[in-house]
Structures are given as structure tokens and as C-alpha cells.
Amino acid sequence: MLRHKGQVVTRTMLLENVWDYYFDPQSNVIDVHISRLRQKIDNGFELQLIRTIRGAGYMIHDGEEQWKRQHDHTHDFANVGSQQ
Numbered sequence: 001m002l003r004h005k006g007q008v009v010t011r012t013m014l015l016e017n018v019w020d021y022y023f024d025p026q027s028n029v030i031d032v033h034i035s036r037l038r039q040k041i042d043n044g045f046e047l048q049l050i051r052t053i054r055g056a057g058y059m060i061h062d063g064e065e066q067w068k069r070q071h072d073h074t075h076d077f078a079n080v081g082s083q084q
Helices: 011-018 029-041 063-071 074-078
Strands: 050-053 057-060
Touching: 011 029, 011 057, 029 050
Parallel strands: none
Antiparallel strands: 050 057
8 A cells, every 4th residue: 555655545456466365345354454554553643544535445645745734824824814
């Protein structure tokens, strides 16, 4: 997933490339491993690096860019005079 940071990685891609296992819709292998990864790298942090992209797969989010957007308040003051 880190090799594809910022890109959606599908469950099929993970199964085939990590475990050399072909897609089985009944398998929860991916869910279990993603849950364990989240416990190890996201637990206790404000920013979550592993994102679920509903209907598509998972993505490693660029935490630095996300942090900058959340903490950049310069845009808050840019439109102060124009809102009156």
C-alpha cells in the first residue's frame, strides 16, 4: 500500500500481490489485516493514514498534506473583508 500512497488499492490487488491468493468474496483476510494495521499505525493518532474507500478498496493517505490542510488557517483570514 505504501508503494501506491495516495492511490486506491483494491482488495483483489492486495490478495493477489501480498498473499498470491485469488479473490474469494467470502474471505475476510483483508478486513482482518487492515484492522490489525490500523491498530498498529493509526491508534492514538489524530490523523488516520489508512482510509477505506467505500466500494473501491483502501488508500494510504498522505498524513503530512492532510495535517497541513487541517492546520492551515491562512484561508480563514483571506475572505474576512469580503463577507460583509
